[in-house]
Amino acid sequence: MAKTVLPFGPQHPVLPEPLHLTLTIEDEIVKEAIPKLGYVHRGLEKLAEIRDHNQMIYIVERVCGICSCMHALCYCQGIESLMGLEVPSRANYLRTIWAEMHRIHSHLLWLGLFADAFGFESLFMQFWRIRERVMDLQEETAGNRVILSVNQVGGVRRDISAESAQWILDTLKKVEKETLQLKSTILDDYTVKLRTVGKGVLTKEKAYELGAAGPTLRASGIAQDMRQTGYAAYSELDFAPVVETDGDCYARTVVRFNEVFQAIDLVRQAFSKLPEGELAVKPKGLPTGEVISRVEQPRGECLYYIRGAGKKFLERVRIRTPTFANIPPLLDMLPGCDLADVPVLILTIDPCISCTER
Amino acid sequence: MIDSVVVITEENTAEVRPDEVITLSRELKDEGFRFVTMSSAELEDSVCVLYHFDKDLELRNLRVDVPKGSKIGSIASVYSCAFLVENEIKEHFGVEFDGIPLDFQGMLYSDEEVQKTPFCNIGLKRV
Amino acid sequence: MNTFDVIAVIAAVFLSPLVGGLVAGIDRKVTARLQGRYGPPILQPFYDVFKLFGKEKMVCNYWQIFCAYMYLAANILTVVLLALQSDLLLIFFVLAVGGVFLVIGALAAESPYSQIGAQRELIQMLTYEPLIILVFVGIYLETGSFKISEIVANYHEPLLIALPLLFVVLGYAIVIKLRKSPFDISTSHHAHQELVKGVMTEYSGPYLGVIEISHWYETVFILGLCALFWHTNLIWMSVLIVVTYFGEILVDNITARLTWRWMLPHAWTGGLLMSFANYFWIYAKIK
């Protein structure tokens, strides 16, 4: 077949997010992929000029629906460091718990979407069914299903009671059990392996050079996880990054699948060490100076650059989300792949285009 | 110091001239640094562009003050993944980058009818 | 033409879309339950098609519409021929013609999705048609005739007993023909793949309805072919059909979508090996 130009997206049934790729294909092999962004660009960074630094928390939460809690956490950390606030230990633990619950539901969501990308609908439904349990936990403890709005400058806004904690632990046990039942399907099934093993290989050197982040980086054999820096309560929890070495779609699936269990384990640890105490300290003063704050989101490292000039309004908030970093690796993977693998490869970086464009 | 929150100080940030950026970033790459991203902010009559690099989670920055509306060399020849963020800064602040491999002509996010760079208040007209 | 034939033709033309639609509805319901959902009402396919017929006609190409109607006509004809107990090879020929018209219809539109879909559909036809031929040849070897009426009249044992492996091969072909996972390559039921809806991408409104009805005929035809493997007893025939169709739905839900690059060699080698094993068994039995 001669050269064909295939417009892929922004509205395409297999894409969960509006990314546009102009694919040039020959015999169903992709020769060239040119991206176009901007379908959900909302200019949230610009809003810093008309919303004060407290209101910005709720705005940065809306950068992304799936990792909202981590966005607020990252932003609050930055502001706290500019104001010189010491966050109470309990608040740090609660932040960790919510962040890890977010990671569980985000990874379950991704596992489902990924299954859908290679046409495994029943598996998709099954993962989303499990995810629903985690959403319930979030709704009960934080009040909202995805955009939790629990962080505030100086601490957290809500507490988790002992009863709720027990309920969370019980539910997570079920989540763990049900996810484990699907392990053989997503990792050992013949047809699934045919679609993932050896597809979209990103070597260690490439991944590092192209600035990949999160599971995409770790699946290529680089143990880099922002949680190693020990923000929030991570420094007091036992944890080692999940690393795979193959760098293909399968390795990335394994990383994310294992991170679900890692996150469940971290929530358990956090609950067992949860100290009593204040939920928040009262913020004093106004943010002054420049700071870079980084956290590990489900999709990878998220970076905030915040510049305050001692006024109520910040001078600049810049958000670099993990998907932004993972687009160059994606563009590197696409040429040479089969057209049928395009959705699999796009899904494999866990794209969040609304994050990317803000 | 490895920390997730890094206040920008003289220790981790080097002030450099616009023409030094490419050489310095190449040096950092040879040392094994990974390109994280770039940030920018509007100053009085220049745009401050920060290059963030990291190695084993340790952050290192380069700060460049680019006079408004002027050009700077693209580091995409060193770190190819920089093209995306350079396009973004070009679109938002009107900083021109020389030699971006995939140049969206300031239309990475917005469409042709947008005539001003949204983050730079002097409102540079698009070329 | 005797009265029985007339009744058979009328039943084939008017009853089979009802049966086919119902099967589609049950399929959706069972699939939903396998996935833990409540699922749509059983009559949902009919509601869908009625709705499609109520929509605006969007014509991008007259060839396309002609092809849609030809595809429908060919599918009706296969069912009619099956009901008339005609020649298997003739049926196969009409089936192939129908398939070709679906491909031409897709090629008539300029959209890359439908173009690539058409090429994949051709590859799929290339995969399942030899398999079906192998099955028909097996039937001939066992019964001595390609004519269904003669098979029914002269052969008094369920074909399944003599041709178990060929039934598996037929099952293989049916998955491809019904466009179920793992072989929903050229088009899929819910348009959730890289080609959107592949060959059917450029059809909309009433014409999509026509294609949908053709699929119902196709389903009836496929079930009719399965029925041939246990023509002696009506109860066992129904059991065989139900089990086969449930098997197809099950396979649909336990596999990922594969690519044609995998399907073509694997379906051919598997199909050929099993067919020849079965032929060999028939010969061994005769001797």
Add this chain to the structure above:
Amino acid sequence: MFMTKTILKNLLTKYATRLYPFHKRETFKHSKGELKIEMDKCILCGVCQMRCPSQCIKVDKQAKTWEVDPFACVYCGVCVDVCPVKCLYQESLYRTPLAEKDMVVHVQQPKESAEPAAT
């Protein structure tokens, strides 16, 4: 292959989805739902208006009105937290969908003149 057990189990057990309009689930006690106000407690201080990130609340001291645009509200609950007299609360139910946008306006009835004297 490995999925067979799971899907057969699904077939034999009850479906996991809910037939929504006919069968509604109970809400969680702490869900942040529709924003409500006890107007007679309100002192019209306007803190909620100041702190609301989506600027969906308007307080008019002269006309004694408290107005919320329910379609702009993002359910963050900041106004509830900062209200000095705790007259705002969030129900655990979400607002039901409407065919047209509208504003929710509350007007404070003039307080009875006897009240200040009694307290």
